[in-house]
Amino acid sequence: MQPRIVIVDDHPLMCIAVRLVLEREGYEIVAECHTGADCIQTVRSLEPDLVVLDLSIPKLDGFSVIDRLRSSNVKTSILILTSSDSNHYAFRCLQAGASGFVCKDDKLEELTQAVKAVLAGYSYFQKEVTDQLRENAFMTARKTTSTHASELSLLTDRELTVFGLLVKGMNNQEISHTLMLSHKTISTYKIRLMNKLNAPNMVELVKIAQRNDIATT
Structure with a gap:
């Protein structure tokens, strides 16, 4: 059984x-989802072996x-396939519970390698990501923090998500609709981002994004 x-x-x-790449390898695609909410409902209903998940999805x-899939009882593995920069997102995905990370900028042939690895019970991340995991574990054991931490390491996963959407030009209302959060909550995140990153306005936020190779278009 595939x-x-x-x-x-x-x-x-x-x-x-x-779909074409994976079906060519003999895998069965049981569903396609276009929002996060639909994904959760579909996975809970079908309990597939694997979810190939983009990070930048609405709802x-x-x-x-x-987070929601990992807190539920489903044992579906999660492979991230996204255009989000691996330098800032891959390690966070590993920490969150994903089993692999592939960037859309890479050839789709790498996707098949990642799928095979994850379905076989392995993780699929760049060496830099696993090295960072070991380094963090070492630093935690010594109860110290790195003095060379990225500016964006100050942000939570949700803050980083809001940051990425803001610098792409989305307004608070559009972000609230995408993340299914209130307009007031997004405003709070925006203020928090500016405080954490010491950015007085959106121009400075965009500069920080560009400095850290976060896409602004």
Whole structure:
């Protein structure tokens, strides 16, 4: 019996491309979802072997989906396939409970390698990510913190998500709709971001994003 996979991406053409690549390898695609809310409902209903999940999806972002699936009883593995920069997001996905991370900028052939690894019970992350995990464990054991931490390491997963959407030009109302949070909550996150990053306005937030290779378009 072939492994059963759910694809989660709000871009239909990407869903088609991923489906074609995986079906060519003999995998069964049991569903395609375009929002985080639909993903959670579908996975709980079908209990597939694997979810191929984009981080930037409407109605619950990828981190929220990971958190909710991991807190439920389903044993579905999660493989992230996203355009979000791996330097800032891959390690957070590992910490959140994902089993692998592939960037859309890479060839889709790498996706098949990642799927095979995750379904076999292995993790699939760049060496830099696993090295960072070991370094963090070492630093935690010594109860010290790195003096070379990125500016963005100050942010929580949700703050990083809001930050990424803000610098792409989305307004508070659009972000609140995407993340299924109130307009007031998004305003609070925006203020918190500016305080943590010492950015008095959106221009400075965009500069920080560019300095840290966060896409602003």
